[in-house]
Amino acid sequence: MIRLSAGSAAALQLKTVKTDIQPTTVYLLQGTACRGACLFCPLGRRSSSRSRTYLGRITWPAYPRAALEKPLNQAEQQGLQRICLQSVAEETLERSLLPTLRWIKRLSSLPCSVSVRIETLHQAAELFRAGADRVNIALDAANPRLFARIKDKSFAETQALLFSCAERWPGKISTHLICGLRETEEELLQTGARILEKNITLGLFAFTPLSGTPLGSLPPPEEQQYRRIQAGLFLLRQEPALFLRFRFLQGRLTSFGLAPAQLRKRLSAGSAFQTSGCPGCNRPYYNERPGKTMYNYPRPLTAEEIARVLKILLENLAEGEMLHERKMAAPLGSTAGSRSEHE
Numbered sequence: 001m002i003r004l005s006a007g008s009a010a011a012l013q014l015k016t017v018k019t020d021i022q023p024t025t026v027y028l029l030q031g032t033a034c035r036g037a038c039l040f041c042p043l044g045r046r047s048s049s050r051s052r053t054y055l056g057r058i059t060w061p062a063y064p065r066a067a068l069e070k071p072l073n074q075a076e077q078q079g080l081q082r083i084c085l086q087s088v089a090e091e092t093l094e095r096s097l098l099p100t101l102r103w104i105k106r107l108s109s110l111p112c113s114v115s116v117r118i119e120t121l122h123q124a125a126e127l128f129r130a131g132a133d134r135v136n137i138a139l140d141a142a143n144p145r146l147f148a149r150i151k152d153k154s155f156a157e158t159q160a161l162l163f164s165c166a167e168r169w170p171g172k173i174s175t176h177l178i179c180g181l182r183e184t185e186e187e188l189l190q191t192g193a194r195i196l197e198k199n200i201t202l203g204l205f206a207f208t209p210l211s212g213t214p215l216g217s218l219p220p221p222e223e224q225q226y227r228r229i230q231a232g233l234f235l236l237r238q239e240p241a242l243f244l245r246f247r248f249l250q251g252r253l254t255s256f257g258l259a260p261a262q263l264r265k266r267l268s269a270g271s272a273f274q275t276s277g278c279p280g281c282n283r284p285y286y287n288e289r290p291g292k293t294m295y296n297y298p299r300p301l302t303a304e305e306i307a308r309v310l311k312i313l314l315e316n317l318a319e320g321e322m323l324h325e326r327k328m329a330a331p332l333g334s335t336a337g338s339r340s341e342h343e
């Protein structure tokens with residue numbers, strides 16, 4: 001058996017799902033219980049969730065492999081652009097993931113991203129040899145202290161592996177960051193700038209509290225905060241060095257270092273607010289509830305949506321700039337705010 005996101009099952013015509021947007025990638029998930037310990041994940045060993053059919057906000061029905069062969073074979077003709085194979089860390093690559101990857105590659109010529117917990121360059125090489133188009137090594141948490149607590153692993157080691165893979169396979173490595181794990185905006189954008197400088201593809205997720213997980217009671221990020229991070233990462237994708245012009249007040253972004261007209265012009269197409277990650281990956285409703293905050297738009301934004309999002313973003317920055325000026329005007333020794341390293 002292998003699991004398929006409910007949206008992917010609908011896109012492959014295996015299931016009827018009422019939705020306003022189809023995924024452009026087929027999302028497959030192998031395994032049900034993970035040796036990993038991520039505090040936000042219902043499949044992790046520190047989760048007490050009885051529902052192991054969820055990952056993110058979506059369900060993953062299981063299918064016999066034989067039932068998926070024809071649909072996967074026809075996925076490209078159905079307009080799908082990529083396959084994303086995710087695996088929980090329950091067995092060795094040789095026993096679990098590599099045979100699945102070879103099976104997928106026999107059925108489809110679509111590029112395949114593989115997202116799995118690996119520890120060595122050799123394991124990444126095996127994934128590429130078996131047909132992976134891209135390998136994803138998820139960082140998730142942007143702050144090393146939080147990373148250790150939330151993922152029970154070493155940030156430095158994971159980041160070192162990510163960077164070594166990016167050097168060895170330029171343009172073929174992806175990672176994920178989650179906004180809303182109590183990192184500061186400065187930490188998230190600084191980690192993002194380092195990742196983008198290394199030509200690593202970065203997918204941004206909004207933290208989604210799921211019941212039964214140790215972080216199930218943490219709220220999701222505020223929309224204003226998420227828009228600042230999306231806009232910041234979008235600008236850094238174009239120009240990673242722009243981070244040196246960003247300004248922060250107590251970790252919160254107050255300025256992108258661009259004049260408002262220039263900022264508006266760069267963001268006016270709205271693509272900054274669409275799902276980011278591997279080419280062709282739109283992840284509809286991974287983080288969103290229909291009718292609630294659309295953190296990652298899985299399609300181009302309408303003119304009204306762009307106007308609304310920019311209004312939220314620019315109003316908020318104006319507020320931040322005012323706070324900043326107030327702090328700069330405060331007498332020396334005042335505790336009104338702390339200076340960021342690069343202010």
Ligand code: SF4
Binds near residue numbers: 084176281
């Ligand atoms: S960005 Fe999308 S396709 Fe790439 S690894 Fe993440 S979920 Fe999969």
